[in-house]
Amino acid sequence: MTSQIINNFKRFDAYAKTLEDFRIKTATGAFITILGGAVMVLLILSELHTYMSPNISEELFVDTSRGHKMRINFDIIVPRISCDYLVLDAMDSSGEQHLQIDHNIFKRRLDLDGVPIEEAKKEEILVSTTSVTNKSSEITKVTCGSCYGAAFNESQCCNTCEDVREAYKMRRWALPDLATIEQCKNDESIEKVNLALKEGCQLFGYMEVNRVGGSFHIAPGKSFTINHIHVHDVQPFSSSVFNTTHIIKHLSFGSDIKNANTAPLDGEMGLAKEGNKNNLYQNLYSTT
Template identity: 40%
Template sequence: MDGLLSKLRSLDAYPKVNEDFYSRTLSGGIITIASSVVMLLLFVSELRLYLHAVTETTLRVDTSRGEKLRINTLVDIYLCLMPKMQFDVAFPALQCSIISLDAMDISGQEHLDVKHDIFKQRIDAHGNVIATRQDAVGGMKMEKPLQHHGGRLEHNETYCGSCYGAQESDDQCCNSCEDVREAYRKKGWGVSNPDSIDQCKREGFLQSIKDEEGEGCNIYGFIEVNKVAGNFHFAPGKSFQQSNVHVHDLLPFQKDSFNVSHKINKLSFGEYFPGVVNPLDRAYWVQHSSYGMYQYFIKVVPTVYTDINGHIILSNQFSVTEHFRSSESGRIQALPGVFFFYDLSPIKVTFTEQHVSFLHFLTNVCAIVGGVFTVSGIIDSFVYHGQRAIKKKMEIGKFN
């Protein structure tokens, strides 16, 4: 047994030195305190990393198919008279009653004059909300309009308004100005003079537009589109297809110019997740020419975020470039409006929250203690031997 213990004693990598041979110095004490403080700070930093989740980022090819893309929008359109804004924005002819939202993609699917989950707020020159509901935009409807075959509607009659040649069948009725405009849109026609349409005249279509002069409009909500390249845009007038070309009917508004100055409070593609940055949030632009089309070209990057509890958030990030097309020599070269052209990246970004393992934490703590102890020992040895060398030279008279 004594021989075994003797062999184990010979393997001791930490030989002990008698305290009588220790030489304690002032510099050693200072270095010890400094190294202890450094060790404590590094330990606290490592402990915080261990207690908080870290995010691991990976890239892979997006192989998902047939998914929907949700676009959340909150776009403000203001007049330059608004004192609360930090910029001047003019919209003399783009009130809530004339703005429409369209969405389309390369698959051929179109959503024209989107109203579902889209809300408009009429805003006066001082920024106060006048009306919020979609059906609150526009004029009052008149009683006793013209019937389809002439004459006035009585209380005991069933009203069927004329579509003015745009009806698809003899029994189709257009009981409001909106019905007539929708029937014209489906035919690919433009409404040149709303006052020539009894429904529009009695509902005060043109008068309602004049009454909204000097107002701004706030549009917010969300739309869902196919996960393919496409665009959505805000523009005046109803849209329709004419010779396979997407056009907007601007004649009813009798305007010489349209100003599409705008501010984007928020624009995102999908749900919020920690760390997401939407580059168009709080972006604004002011138009100085009579006509113009403002275009945003967006590259959408599919993103999956998994938090520490395993909850998965399917969302998107995006980058954007901007371009403005103006009129030349008084001729309209582009449809006035704000267009967002988006395309999807084939690469998917995955963020995963996870905790550092305890063994990794323990390894880092040992590395901190051992590393600081070793470095401080080297510094102390250098200072100690330096002091002894200087003291020895002073004793032999080399330093005066």
């Protein structure tokens, strides 16, 4: 009974096979069989890859929010310039300038071998205050210090080393040897100058900037703007003596994105083979 049912079912076979004795195997048939099998395997693997791959949808939209800031995280080592001579500046296309940024920025002094000399210190903005101390010096006794020819009028006084620097800066004159300036003899400026090329510095932290086109840089010398021109005062040195070789341990814009490389410059080293060589990595802030 069962065999009869099977025989009746076989009548529906539209591809009846011939007997083994009447079959002829050819090289062409073998080639077509192998080619067809390979094509089927490739199609299956391709469909499997497409199924397993995530679907990325790209969208472009206008950010209409205002007043929001973007965070820039960084950790950069400059092994041949001291922390006292390095400043961080940021400028954007809206005209806003952040000179000598020190909020949320830490500086760690390093020796020339890269070994930390002391713990990292956070730079704070100093507020001028008037205080009375028991220490007396010749500078405090002077009621109106000399500007060494850089004064614009007879009533201008330079009672501190910084006042003399500012006077020469406004005149656009080269600053003389600090050791010859009375106001600078007991000032920390001479020690900072002596250590400028004998130490390294690690700068790390973050800053918040406007979400518009702009740039930021780390450079030696005090920065200021004259006639809308951004300059750095590196006196008493020349700009060519500074070795701006640096190592980027970390640099990222905005918040981290999962499964995305948001810090492509990590581990990058900028080697300054010539004096005061500049490296340009990013001239526009990312807005993502």
